Amino acid sequence: MIKVNHLTKRYSNFENSEEGVIDVSFEVKKGEIVAVIGPSGSGKSTLLKLLARLKKQDSGSYSFGDETKIGYVSQEYTLWPHLNVLENLTLAPELKNPNNKTAIKKEAMKLLNKFGLEKYLETYPHELSGGQKQRVALIRSLMIKPDILLLDEVTSSLDPELTKSVLDLIHKLADEGYTMLVVTHHVSFAKSIADKVLFLKKGHVLDYKDAKSFFESQKNSEIKSFIADISHKYD
Numbered sequence: 064m065i066k067v068n069h070l071t072k073r074y075s076n077f078e079n080s081e082e083g084v085i086d087v088s089f090e091v092k093k094g095e096i097v098a099v100i101g102p103s104g105s106g107k108s109t110l111l112k113l114l115a116r117l118k119k120q121d122s123g124s125y126s127f128g129d130e131t132k133i134g135y136v137s138q139e140y141t142l143w144p145h146l147n148v149l150e151n152l153t154l155a156p157e158l159k160n161p162n163n164k165t166a167i168k169k170e171a172m173k174l175l176n177k178f179g180l181e182k183y184l185e186t187y188p189h190e191l192s193g194g195q196k197q198r199v200a201l202i203r204s205l206m207i208k209p210d211i212l213l214l215d216e217v218t219s220s221l222d223p224e225l226t227k228s229v230l231d232l233i234h235k236l237a238d239e240g241y242t243m244l245v246v247t248h249h250v251s252f253a254k255s256i257a258d259k260v261l262f263l264k265k266g267h268v269l270d271y272k273d274a275k276s277f278f279e280s281q282k283n284s285e286i287k288s289f290i291a292d293i294s295h296k297y298d
């Protein structure tokens with residue numbers, strides 16, 4: 064379903080050319096969940112932004128088969144502060160389809176009900192906890208009925224209690240059968256949800272394999288020590 068071929072994006076600064084994503088190739092099947100793991104600066108965000116078409120690659124390519132609707136959520140994609148939860152969900156779809164407002168509202172209510180956030184319908188973002196905001200942002204990404212979800216460290220600014228509520232929601236999305244690329248530092252979460260793990264280092268793919276062999280029979284000592292390190296920190 065997702066095919067990435069020799070994807071490369073380098074950032075050029077004044078003095079040096081910083082590495083973003085270099086010669087990255089991998090494939091993901093429909094319904095698979097890929098945990099994207101790697102040290103800070105290894106290119107995880109850049110990769111997801113390229114696939115979300117928020118950045119343009121220098122070379123290489125990717126394709127999504129017949130699936131074209133891509134949902135993307137990151138820490139930076141915050142809610143509009145002057146709109147309540149329902150309006151946050153409906154604004155973009157309504158602008159695109161002004162004649163369809165009733166159906167759009169209905170879809171938003173359906174999603175909020177399904178994921179237990181219906182009581183916040185008229186709540187404004189500043190009245191929500193960080194975890195609730197991120198859950199609304201995740202639900203908002205479902206309004207376009209995406210085939211693929213790209214989630215970039217959606218829990219990175221949350222404390223552990225709120226993190227759990229967001230990870231639980233991502234579990235529910237996994238159960239719904241979405242194909243997902245999920246950037247995460249949470250090893251136990253990755254173990255519980257991922258079919259495959261993509262490990263990046265300095266823009267390169269250092270490992271890409273099924274999650275069970277990645278975690279249980281990892282041979283690479285650098286990856287092993289990184290995983291031990293982040294499990295200690297985040298789990």
Ligand code: ADP
Binds near residue numbers: 074105
């Ligand atoms: P990660 O998500 O794994 O932390 P990023 O994709 O954010 O990694 O960054 C990869 C590398 O690209 C880092 O060295 C980072 O400093 C650099 N980088 C990211 N965005 C930019 C940018 N807009 N301009 C210049 N360098 C960038």
